[in-house]
Amino acid sequence: MPNESVIWERPEPPERQAPSPLSRERIVRAAITLADADGLDAVSLRKVAAALDAGPMRLYRYVDTKDELLALMADAVYAEIPAPTGSTAGDVLRSIAHGIRDAALRHEWFADLHGGRPQLGPATLAHAEACHAALHASGLDDLDARAGAMETLSVYLVGAVRKEVAERRAERASGLDKEQWQHTFGPYLQRMLATGHYPRLGESVRGARHLTASEVFELGLDYLVEGMASR
Amino acid sequence: MPNESVIWERPEPPERQAPSPLSRERIVRAAITLADADGLDAVSLRKVAAALDAGPMRLYRYVDTKDELLALMADAVYAEIPAPTGSTAGDVLRSIAHGIRDAALRHEWFADLHGGRPQLGPATLAHAEACHAALHASGLDDLDARAGAMETLSVYLVGAVRKEVAERRAERASGLDKEQWQHTFGPYLQRMLATGHYPRLGESVRGARHLTASEVFELGLDYLVEGMASR
DNA sequence: TAGGAGTCGATACACTGTATCGACAGAGGC
DNA sequence: GCCTCTGTCGATACAGTGTATCGACTCCTA
Numbered sequence: 001m002p003n004e005s006v007i008w009e010r011p012e013p014p015e016r017q018a019p020s021p022l023s024r025e026r027i028v029r030a031a032i033t034l035a036d037a038d039g040l041d042a043v044s045l046r047k048v049a050a051a052l053d054a055g056p057m058r059l060y061r062y063v064d065t066k067d068e069l070l071a072l073m074a075d076a077v078y079a080e081i082p083a084p085t086g087s088t089a090g091d092v093l094r095s096i097a098h099g100i101r102d103a104a105l106r107h108e109w110f111a112d113l114h115g116g117r118p119q120l121g122p123a124t125l126a127h128a129e130a131c132h133a134a135l136h137a138s139g140l141d142d143l144d145a146r147a148g149a150m151e152t153l154s155v156y157l158v159g160a161v162r163k164e165v166a167e168r169r170a171e172r173a174s175g176l177d178k179e180q181w182q183h184t185f186g187p188y189l190q191r192m193l194a195t196g197h198y199p200r201l202g203e204s205v206r207g208a209r210h211l212t213a214s215e216v217f218e219l220g221l222d223y224l225v226e227g228m229a230s231r
Numbered sequence: 232m233p234n235e236s237v238i239w240e241r242p243e244p245p246e247r248q249a250p251s252p253l254s255r256e257r258i259v260r261a262a263i264t265l266a267d268a269d270g271l272d273a274v275s276l277r278k279v280a281a282a283l284d285a286g287p288m289r290l291y292r293y294v295d296t297k298d299e300l301l302a303l304m305a306d307a308v309y310a311e312i313p314a315p316t317g318s319t320a321g322d323v324l325r326s327i328a329h330g331i332r333d334a335a336l337r338h339e340w341f342a343d344l345h346g347g348r349p350q351l352g353p354a355t356l357a358h359a360e361a362c363h364a365a366l367h368a369s370g371l372d373d374l375d376a377r378a379g380a381m382e383t384l385s386v387y388l389v390g391a392v393r394k395e396v397a398e399r400r401a402e403r404a405s406g407l408d409k410e411q412w413q414h415t416f417g418p419y420l421q422r423m424l425a426t427g428h429y430p431r432l433g434e435s436v437r438g439a440r441h442l443t444a445s446e447v448f449e450l451g452l453d454y455l456v457e458g459m460a461s462r
Numbered sequence: 463t464a465g466g467a468g469t470c471g472a473t474a475c476a477c478t479g480t481a482t483c484g485a486c487a488g489a490g491g492c
Numbered sequence: 493g494c495c496t497c498t499g500t501c502g503a504t505a506c507a508g509t510g511t512a513t514c515g516a517c518t519c520c521t522a
Contacts, residue, residue: 054471055472122423159385159388162347201356227455291480
């Protein structure tokens with residue numbers, strides 16, 4: 001029983017549909033569009049494929065695994081980052097930091113990928129090369145010092161980007177349900193502090209100037225750069 | 232037609248089974264056991280419930296959402312961290328850092344949660360209190376300086392823990408498929424460097440002493456602490 | 463023109479988080 | 493003591509996921 005209908009009712013097969021032409025680049029672009037709009041959770045192979053007018057399995061010709069797609073997305077973010085500038089090593093380091101930060105704020109999902117698995121994509125390598133070159137040109141030519149500076153800065157950036165994005169998301173979420181946030185968590189914290197179990201913490205929350213994520217970003221960057229300089 | 236079989240065949244209903252008693256603590260412990268063994272992906276409500284001899288929906292009496300369960304798990308990690316010690320502010324900061332690092336290496340999945348969403352659980356608050364108290368006792372009593380130090384350190388730690396765990400995972404993965412790793416990525420990197428497109432990077436990879444993740448951790452921590460001290 | 467090889471992607475599977483709602487236990491009125 | 497009502501609980505079901513499989517189809521070769 002090869003078919004459940006008679007030929008008169010059965011539609012003609014689609015003429016080997018000139019299929020929407022695919023490419024890794026197109027796929028990654030579609031995935032990034034989805035992620036920018038609705039976060040990394042909105043990136044499913046099915047949705048990406050649908051955005052490209054294709055079936056899910058079609059993507060597997062271009063990518064072996066969803067993780068590979070995510071790796072391509074992360075690499076594409078590195079491709080957006082301009083080469084760092086600056087004449088002193090400190091300026092170069094700050095420029096690197098801001099390049100990554102700006103990219104991550106354009107693509108918040110990047111924070112979820114960043115530092116997760118070691119990435120070796122071409123754009124990532126090119127970015128690393130540009131950083132090393134700029135540091136070299138700034139006079140930081142001891143190889144060990146340069147590597148140490150890059151490594152520690154990159155570690156710091158993983159955390160900084162993650163925290164700043166987390167704060168933005170919390171803010172935005174509380175913008176949507178501002179009422180819910182303010183009626184639940186704000187008072188919750190106040191109540192916890194009011195118990196008196198957290199005197200030093202409370203003192204700090206109430207007394208210290210509240211730092212935004214971007215102020216913390218700069219402050220930590222300053223500490224790091226100054227710490228490196230003091231060697 | 233209340234039943235599709237006659238009474239003789241129909242099994243007796245289970246006697247309102249004295250159900251395995253549950254509690255948030257028990258649930259969180261089961262989830263942590265799963266996560267420690269097989270990573271965060273292995274934590275599904277079904278598996279946690281099964282480990283407790285219950286149906287999935289039973290957990291929803293104790294937790295509204297899977298995210299809440301993850302938040303409880305993260306808070307439980309903070310509960311394990313001993314209060315920081317040290318007489319100078321620098322020593323206290325290092326002690327805080329190592330406390331978090333050690334906990335994260337015991338529970339690698341913590342790196343995936345850490346810094347993701349702002350956590351306000353009781354153990355997290357208690358940990359923060361202990362940190363502030365220790366810093367206060369060490370003489371760092373300017374509130375703004377203390378808050379700045381805590382914030383920037385905590386940002387650094389998010390990245391440091393994430394990177395170190397990522398390296399461990401990569402190592403372990405390559406330990407299992409060491410052959411695969413060495414035959415794929417190692418040579419891949421060599422080939423990329425051999426193209427000559429990444430001269431400064433290659434110079435660094437070949438010439439600089441290779442730092443392990445834990446060395447990077449200490450180095451960045453030193454930079455940070457020294458940078459703070461130089462204010 | 464017939465046959466064989468290789469590609470492609472629809473179907474299917476095992477699994478996820480969680481909404482729904484029927485079945486049940488216990489309380490309260492007669 | 494029985495019967496209804498009420499509120500709780502968790503099995504079932506749903507909509508979604510990533511991806512293995514394998515039949516159908518195209519295209520190349522003879």
